[in-house]
Amino acid sequence: MYIFILLIFFLKISINIAFPSSENLFNNSNSYGLEIESEYKFGGFDFNGDGIQDFITSHYSTKKTYVFFGDIYIYGDQRPLKVSMIDGINGFSIDINQSDLRNFFICGDLNNDGYDEIIFRMENCQLKIIYGHAGPFKNDFSTFDGNDGFVIDYVNSPLHPWASYQVLCDHNGDGINDLIFNTVDDVYVLYGLNRKKFPTDSGKFDINFVSNGTFGHIMQMKNTINFGCGDLNNDGIDDLVILSNKIGSVNFGLKSFPTQYNPVLNGTNGFTIDIMAYFHEYINQSGFGDFNGDGLIDMAVIGTDLKSIYMIYGKKGGIWESHFDINSGNSSEVVKWVRDISSPQEFCDSMYVGDINGDGLSDISCNVFSKYTWGVYGSTMKLPAVYDLNIKTSPLFGDCRGFILLQTAVTFSAWTDFNYDGIPDLIIQFTNLKSFILFGEKTKISASLNIINSSIGYNSNGEYHFLDSNFNPISSGNCNVQFITFKVLDSIDASDLLSFSSSNSTSSDVVSISNGELQVFNTNRDPNFLQSLSNVLFKTNRDSSIVTVSITYLNIINDTIKIFISHPTINTTSTNPATVTTTTSTPPITATASTGTTTTGTPPITATASTGTPPITATASTGTTTTGTPPITTTAITSTVTTGTTTTRTPPITTTTSTSTATTRTTTTSTVTSTHVQQNNTVNNDCICIRGQICLPNSHICVNQFDVYQGESCFQLSCALGYDCIEQSNQIYKCVKKDSCITCADITCKSPHHCILALTTSQKCKYQPTCSN
Ligand SMILES: *[C@@H]1O[C@H](CO)[C@@H](O)[C@H](O)[C@H]1NC(C)=O
Numbered sequence: 001m002y003i004f005i006l007l008i009f010f011l012k013i014s015i016n017i018a019f020p021s022s023e024n025l026f027n028n029s030n031s032y033g034l035e036i037e038s039e040y041k042f043g044g045f046d047f048n049g050d051g052i053q054d055f056i057t058s059h060y061s062t063k064k065t066y067v068f069f070g071d072i073y074i075y076g077d078q079r080p081l082k083v084s085m086i087d088g089i090n091g092f093s094i095d096i097n098q099s100d101l102r103n104f105f106i107c108g109d110l111n112n113d114g115y116d117e118i119i120f121r122m123e124n125c126q127l128k129i130i131y132g133h134a135g136p137f138k139n140d141f142s143t144f145d146g147n148d149g150f151v152i153d154y155v156n157s158p159l160h161p162w163a164s165y166q167v168l169c170d171h172n173g174d175g176i177n178d179l180i181f182n183t184v185d186d187v188y189v190l191y192g193l194n195r196k197k198f199p200t201d202s203g204k205f206d207i208n209f210v211s212n213g214t215f216g217h218i219m220q221m222k223n224t225i226n227f228g229c230g231d232l233n234n235d236g237i238d239d240l241v242i243l244s245n246k247i248g249s250v251n252f253g254l255k256s257f258p259t260q261y262n263p264v265l266n267g268t269n270g271f272t273i274d275i276m277a278y279f280h281e282y283i284n285q286s287g288f289g290d291f292n293g294d295g296l297i298d299m300a301v302i303g304t305d306l307k308s309i310y311m312i313y314g315k316k317g318g319i320w321e322s323h324f325d326i327n328s329g330n331s332s333e334v335v336k337w338v339r340d341i342s343s344p345q346e347f348c349d350s351m352y353v354g355d356i357n358g359d360g361l362s363d364i365s366c367n368v369f370s371k372y373t374w375g376v377y378g379s380t381m382k383l384p385a386v387y388d389l390n391i392k393t394s395p396l397f398g399d400c401r402g403f404i405l406l407q408t409a410v411t412f413s414a415w416t417d418f419n420y421d422g423i424p425d426l427i428i429q430f431t432n433l434k435s436f437i438l439f440g441e442k443t444k445i446s447a448s449l450n451i452i453n454s455s456i457g458y459n460s461n462g463e464y465h466f467l468d469s470n471f472n473p474i475s476s477g478n479c480n481v482q483f484i485t486f487k488v489l490d491s492i493d494a495s496d497l498l499s500f501s502s503s504n505s506t507s508s509d510v511v512s513i514s515n516g517e518l519q520v521f522n523t524n525r526d527p528n529f530l531q532s533l534s535n536v537l538f539k540t541n542r543d544s545s546i547v548t549v550s551i552t553y554l555n556i557i558n559d560t561i562k563i564f565i566s567h568p569t570i571n572t573t574s575t576n577p578a579t580v581t582t583t584t585s586t587p588p589i590t591a592t593a594s595t596g597t598t599t600t601g602t603p604p605i606t607a608t609a610s611t612g613t614p615p616i617t618a619t620a621s622t623g624t625t626t627t628g629t630p631p632i633t634t635t636a637i638t639s640t641v642t643t644g645t646t647t648t649r650t651p652p653i654t655t656t657t658s659t660s661t662a663t664t665r666t667t668t669t670s671t672v673t674s675t676h677v678q679q680n681n682t683v684n685n686d687c688i689c690i691r692g693q694i695c696l697p698n699s700h701i702c703v704n705q706f707d708v709y710q711g712e713s714c715f716q717l718s719c720a721l722g723y724d725c726i727e728q729s730n731q732i733y734k735c736v737k738k739d740s741c742i743t744c745a746d747i748t749c750k751s752p753h754h755c756i757l758a759l760t761t762s763q764k765c766k767y768q769p770t771c772s773n
Pocket residue numbers: 020025026027028029030
């Protein structure tokens with residue numbers, strides 16, 4: 001009956017599998033081929049209002065732009081998708097020469113009719129808007145007559161190549177998207193209309209309707225380059241991110257704006273931020289979503305140098321400073337993601353934010369111009385102030401918490417749920433110019449070490465193969481466990497060493513972070529990786545302590561193993577258990593006392609005295625004696641009470657207390673005791689306890705696992721498997737066998753009170769012992 005705490009963690013987590021790692025793994029069950037030299041593209045919108053997402057792409061060789069309605073079945077399930085399949089029913093082509101485009105198209109519902117519009121930004125200082133509708137659809141669409149679509153002319157100086165960005169979001173809080181676009185001198189906010197078409201003169205909408213406040217407002221801001229929008233202050237109105245080559249700002253949305261809105265940002269109406277736009281004018285430099293699962297919208301923004309992403313956590317009703325310090329290092333406000341502090345490489349040229357893996361949290365994906373595309377899934381795990389995505393624990397490395405696709409082409413990607421399974425798919429081109437629609441996938445991973453015994457006994461050679469035949473690892477799902485971290489908790493001894501030698505059957509990458517921390521990586525994505533961990537080794541020259549090793553993998557595996565390293569010179573096995581059994585005196589603790597390490601001793605005594613719980617007294621009693629005095633044991637046991645009380649150090653303890661407790665303990669206790677006495681002693685920083693007892697944190701007292709102890713609360717984990725922690729009386733706790741009822745033997749009543757059984761209403765136990773009045 002020693003302690004054993006059997007911890008079995010079996011967590012199921014639903015996360016996304018990474019995309020196939022290389023292009024030759026793409027096939028009909030994980031992707032659609034796309035025979036298009038796709039340059040500009042945009043997805044995730046529904047032009048024809050059928051509830052299935054569509055995408056739009058320009059085609060390098062024809063220079064035209066094509067809208068493909070989802071899903072593949074409307075193309076007769078033929079693959080790959082080609083522009084020649086488009087027939088005006090399953091999609092349509094748009095006769096706008098790609099060379100005449102100034103920027104990406106954007107799509108979204110600007111007139112609240114349930115059909116998303118397509119918005120083009122032209123080189124000739126025009127915005128062209130095509131109204132979404134149910135069909136029929138014209139191929140080679142070219143009319144902007146005010147009914148099918150319309151045009152907005154604006155004035156721009158050809159000297160300024162920028163001023164070419166636009167976004168759609170609800171900036172005035174009326175529930176309808178607004179179109180925000182820039183000229184060299186101003187930012188135009190065109191308010192969306194409710195189930196109406198925009199007034200035009202032969203298809204031309206007069207931009208003065210915006211600048212005179214009829215259908216919007218303007219902000220006089222020169223040389224703006226990049227926008228983003230989302231509800232960072234979580235007030236239900238989208239906020240506008242404006243980046244120029246000098247400054248960045250977040251302008252909170254309002255229910256109503258003056259015709260000319262030029263706020264001095266003071267924290268109430270928005271804030272400035274040390275992010276400037278960089279000079280790809282076509283891209284998303286910011287994105288919004290709930291990354292950390294707190295229900296609030298957060299904002300990710302790419303740093304000016306393209307080497308970092310700042311994740312600013314959204315607040316509701318919180319106070320914002322007029323200037324937000326992105327480098328404050330306060331990880332509850334902002335986290336800086338870096339790829340490699342020393343690397344000159346860019347790591348995010350264009351950002352997409354959305355729920356890629358269907359787990360309800362927003363994720364981030366980035367394109368790095370002509371290099372790779374990566375994604376990191378949102379997580380409720382608290383991130384450090386600086387989160388390095390370059391180290392091997394990075395979610396990028398295929399551990400199902402992100403993905404990286406190498407050799408993606410110059411053009412940016414787009415996301416759309418083309419196959420209508422509820423998970424966005426990635427439209428992407430590789431450097432070999434092949435394009436695919438890769439199916440996003442949601443899948444499950446579960447993994448457990450199923451540790452058999454979380455307590456490991458002393459080994460004289462100081463070597464502990466603590467997993468060897470002590471676990472039954474299982475894992476399932478499409479994602480393998482990609483690495484595992486072993487860590488010595490609490491303080492590390494200079495002689496400690498965690499190591500792992502990979503067997504020849506599996507190749508693992510082993511990183512020793514310190515003597516007390518080791519990471520083993522599943523380099524070959526071996527599904528039997530966990531089994532191979534059996535030869536992980538903890539070596540130490542310590543001779544007296546309990547070492548706790550944690551074994552973790554993200555939030556999927558989280559186990560601990562306690563290694564009991566006893567001082568070899570402390571050897572209580574000589575204790576004759578018979579003595580104990582014969583006496584009724586306070587049992588197990590006496591033995592403990594014998595260990596005699598100089599420490600502790602005094603404090604527990606007081607505690608013991610007051611509550612009269614037997615274990616504690618003993619510990620204290622002989623506490624002062626030095627080590628290496630094994631014989632003490634036997635004597636100690638019999639004479640416990642006396643030793644304890646006579647010691648000058650233990651004032652309040654009276655013999656009566658201890659004896660009275662002792663008497664209530666029946667033979668049952670003594671049997672338990674004898675078992676304990678036979679065990680080696682264990683020592684930790686707080687107190688010396690025999691095996692079978694634990695040291696209560698902070699209180700320096702040893703308590704019997706199956707017995708009574710005092711403390712602030714029940715330490716459920718301190719009870720053996722099959723035992724429940726229950727409160728016996730005020731702050732006195734006991735581990736009781738599950739489904740068994742406590743009896744008078746289990747409680748202690750102070751004389752002259754005695755135990756009586758009282759009827760209960762509980763189904764389980766008819767009687768409950770209580771002390772008489
Ligand atoms: C498609 O490729 C994946 C690997 O990416 C493979 O698991 C799957 O079996 C393949 N399916 C078919 C039908 O070939």
